[in-house]
Amino acid sequence: MKSMLTSAVLAAVLAGATTAASAGGITLAHPWSRATPAGAPVGAGYVTLENSGSTADRLVSATTDAADHAEIHEMAMNNGVMQMRPVKEIEIPAGKRVELRPGGYHVMFMGLKHQLKVGDAVKGSLTFEKAGTLPVEFKVEAMGAGADRASGQGAH
Amino acid sequence: MKTLRIALWTTAAAAAVVLVAALLYVTVGSKAGSIGGPFRLRSATGELVDSVSLKGKPYAIFFGFTHCPEICPTTMMDMAALMARLGDEAKGLRIFFVSVDPDRDTPAVLRDYLAAFEPHVVGLTGTPDEIAQVAKEFRVYYRKVRLTGDDYTMDHSAFVYLMGSDGNFFDVLGYQEAPDRALAKLKRLIETDRKGSAL
Numbered sequence: 539m540k541s542m543l544t545s546a547v548l549a550a551v552l553a554g555a556t557t558a559a560s561a562g563g564i565t566l567a568h569p570w571s572r573a574t575p576a577g578a579p580v581g582a583g584y585v586t587l588e589n590s591g592s593t594a595d596r597l598v599s600a601t602t603d604a605a606d607h608a609e610i611h612e613m614a615m616n617n618g619v620m621q622m623r624p625v626k627e628i629e630i631p632a633g634k635r636v637e638l639r640p641g642g643y644h645v646m647f648m649g650l651k652h653q654l655k656v657g658d659a660v661k662g663s664l665t666f667e668k669a670g671t672l673p674v675e676f677k678v679e680a681m682g683a684g685a686d687r688a689s690g691q692g693a694h
Numbered sequence: 695m696k697t698l699r700i701a702l703w704t705t706a707a708a709a710a711v712v713l714v715a716a717l718l719y720v721t722v723g724s725k726a727g728s729i730g731g732p733f734r735l736r737s738a739t740g741e742l743v744d745s746v747s748l749k750g751k752p753y754a755i756f757f758g759f760t761h762c763p764e765i766c767p768t769t770m771m772d773m774a775a776l777m778a779r780l781g782d783e784a785k786g787l788r789i790f791f792v793s794v795d796p797d798r799d800t801p802a803v804l805r806d807y808l809a810a811f812e813p814h815v816v817g818l819t820g821t822p823d824e825i826a827q828v829a830k831e832f833r834v835y836y837r838k839v840r841l842t843g844d845d846y847t848m849d850h851s852a853f854v855y856l857m858g859s860d861g862n863f864f865d866v867l868g869y870q871e872a873p874d875r876a877l878a879k880l881k882r883l884i885e886t887d888r889k890g891s892a893l
């Protein structure tokens with residue numbers, strides 16, 4: 539199970555790597571998003587941030603064409619209560635990788651201009667303290683894609 | 695269980711923990727009848743839905759909001775998938791999505807949002823007081839949290855409450871509960887209809 543998970547993550551990272559943007563030691567791997575219900579005013583972007591540099595860097599802001607504006611958020615389930623908060627920055631330590639993913643950090647698309655459908659690409663940018671601004675294109679996957687599940691239909 | 699990494703959250707989190715601990719105590723303990731109670735809300739299509747008219751049929755009820763990036767669509771998708779797996783068995787089992795954000799979630803907004811999960815899910819909304827009342831009865835925690843500017847989000851309980859055909863609390867589904875286990879619970883819930891009792 540664990541090795542399956544690992545290879546799934548690896549595959550996802552490799553798949554993303556083909557479209558990865560990189561600058562100043564920061565690489566964006568597998569930027570993706572989820573399809574949204576009709577009229578949903580928000581969406582979320584996920585991506586793996588890899589820092590191959592020798593000093594820490596920080597994701598400090600994000601933009602997107604698909605929404606009024608974008609914010610960096612963290613979500614957590616706390617004893618059955620969903621909580622979400624804006625975060626000022628996300629640190630990516632030297633040589634480390636930080637994953638924005640369902641249930642954790644995400645780029646929140648605030649005020650979606652249109653419904654996100656599978657196959658769409660959500661264009662935007664991520665700005666890092668040191669690496670500067672990198673363009674990013676979140677590929678829209680199915681609603682519920684990439685969820686952590688013990689079993690069942692969530693796998694992709 | 696995910697641990698919180700933000701010091702800022704601790705006050706709200708502590709309050710939530712106390713509340714949820716109380717809920718879990720009630721849920722796990724056998725005094726389960728105290729979850730749920732009379733309510734009267736308006737469906738996204740304008741009909742009045744109240745606990746009296748629901749009596750005699752089992753239902754599942756979830757509290758969320760449309761400005762919810764992840765938990766709400768995922769839960770509704772999971773429920774629609776479970777209903778599809780149940781097929782004919784699911785006839786008569788209703789799923790309600792109650793908005794804890796009635797200021798923004800008008801009936802029209804809810805109807806559009808839930809169209810993706812038709813025909814299984816019915817959106818319910820009401821006045822802020824009506825929502826507060828039904829949330830209290832189901833021991834649902836929700837709270838408005840300011841984001842930047844005028845934006846806000848809602849902290850909210852992410853359980854799906856299963857109510858038996860006698861109108862009493864039957865069981866609960868946790869967020870992303872394993873589909874097979876969730877399916878078994880729903881089957882037992884539907885059984886309450888045939889037996890005419892939640893026991």
Ligand SMILES: [Cu+2]
Nearest residue numbers: 611622646763
């Ligand atoms: Cu968010």
